[in-house]
Amino acid sequence: MPRRPVTAAAALVSATVLLSASLAACGHTGEGSAGGGGEGGGGGNDRGRIWAQSLSWRDCPAPSPLQGGGEAPEPLPDGTRWQCATMKSPLDWDKPAGETIDLALIRARSGAEDAGDRIGSLLFNFGGPGESGVATLPALAADYEKLRTRYDLVGFDPRGVGASNGVTCLDAEAMEEMSEQDDTPDDGDDEVRAVLRIHEVYAQACARESGRMLPHIGTEDAARDMELMRHLLGDDKLHYFGISYGTQLGGVYAHLFPRHVGRAVLDGVVDPTLDRMEEALAQAGGFQLAFEHFARWCVRTGCPLGDSVDEVQALVMELEAALDDDPLTLDGERVLTGSLFLDAVVQALYLESAWPALAVGLELLAGDEGGTMLNLADALGDRHAGVYSDQQDAQAAITCADRSDRYTVDDVLEMAPAFEEASPLFGDTMMWGALECTDWPVPGKAGHPDVRAPGAPPILLVGNTGDPATPYAGAARMAEQLGKGVGVELTYKGEGHGAYDSGNRCVQDTVNAYLLDGKVPSPGSVCEHEPLNGKQ
Secondary structure (H helix, E strand, O other): OOOOOOOHHHHHHHHHHHHHHHHHHHOOOOOOOOOOOOOOOOOOHHHHHHHOOOOOOEEOOOOOHHHOOOOOOOOOOOOOOOEEEEEEEEOOOOOOOOOEEEEEEEEEOOOOOOHHHOOEEEEEEOOOOOOOHHHHHHHOHHHHHHHHHOEEEEEEOOOOEOOEOOOOOOOHHHHHHHHOOOOOOOOOHHHHHHHHHHHHHHHHHHHHHHOOOHHHOOHHHHHHHHHHHHHHOOOOOEEEEEEOHHHHHHHHHHHHOHHHEEEEEEEOOOOOOOOHHHHHHHHHHHHHHHHHHHHHHHHHOOOOOOOOHHHHHHHHHHHHHHHHHOOEEEOOOEEEOHHHHHHHHHHHOOOHHHHHHHHHHHHHHHOOOOHHHHHHHHHHHOEEOOEEOOHHHHHHHHHHHHEOOOOOHHHHHHOHHHHHHHOOOOHHHHHHHOOOOOOOOOOOOEOOOOOOOOOOOOEEEEEEOOOOOOOOHHHHHHHHHHOOOOEEEEEEEOOOOOOHHHOOHHHHHHHHHHHHHOOOOOOOEEEEOOOHHHOO
């Protein structure tokens, strides 16, 4: 299946585990129209029951399989326990007195010693779309501990994700079978028809299993949910940290509710001016650039994959072609196909710290050992012990609810030269992925999101020059669309998807100073890369 960006946060969790395993193997102007608690006010009987509810916090259970599974979150080092709650929201925001859905939240209370030091809640969205904030926030809490000195850290599963009426389409066996299909037809009309059939069957399954949610799962719906969260959390302003797709969600919220924006950070910024095909093309170029940076690092550090960037790329292309023709059977059950192999490479490019795992995985694969690469591919597909979360299903549903683009094969083929030029490695995968919404059972909202936010306070945009999934140009375009004086850019000259979770001290200090003390950096501020292994 084609995929939109997942967060660097999620990649970090997987990469850390995978690297250890690898080394062992190696030796949303309708301001206030949502009603309630502020801009536009809540008032009428149709809305009052939603806006008058209170959140009942309790100990958190273990994440469900749809959230990715695992153990219940452990208390933080200072003993603070994670608390979970369920919020009711209208299924259809145009019918606030109608059917409701449950949305899952999680929080860790602020460690502020003086109540006057507490600013409020800091709401996180880790991207995807489709990432479970309830599962992800505890896993990454150490990265945000300094922010907890003045904020309650709050995560949530957006509608259609995880415990918030998660979208499901195929069972695990069918997902496995689909993941092994060739998604880059290069051998005649039969393969093209097979790819189209995959998308058709998948869309039909989503309609059958989750049709009630599909018309009400877009980013604008989620932004209105966040306005309700702000009200129920007791905050006058929404303080927000959005990563990857979370930057799109933050931009749409600012468009809908500009006077309720507090301190907001958008990291790994989505370009809001692109249609779906243009976005895919930009991602192809972004991942190509990231791969070349990986290959240059690999050659410089003496990895055995080749003596030049061209040689490393040639090896990867040869491995993909061989697996496309003859998939590698692993443990007599699963197979590593050319498409899964490229998924693995893509996953490892999300974070610089995963580069060593990629180098080891490629070396092992050259010797017919494909376990490490399959593990990387599983991380991108959010597959754990044979069980898939609903991240892929939610991602498709949210993307297709948002995007009105419905492409044909002719549209794709017309763009083939541009994708080939942008990326010999990833062009085909990104190009054919643009067909994702072609047979979707509900129409999409628009060609691209509206993030114009006149009247909003400064929003900090962090762009990474080496970002593969949300290329650097997106930050400047988001700033332009938000409007003069709203978007303030911080450039990180680094690698991987996003910047804060890279651990770069300059980025973290700048973001922390903004969120904790309201210090807006000078426009055009730059943070320099701290190279992997200390080597330039």
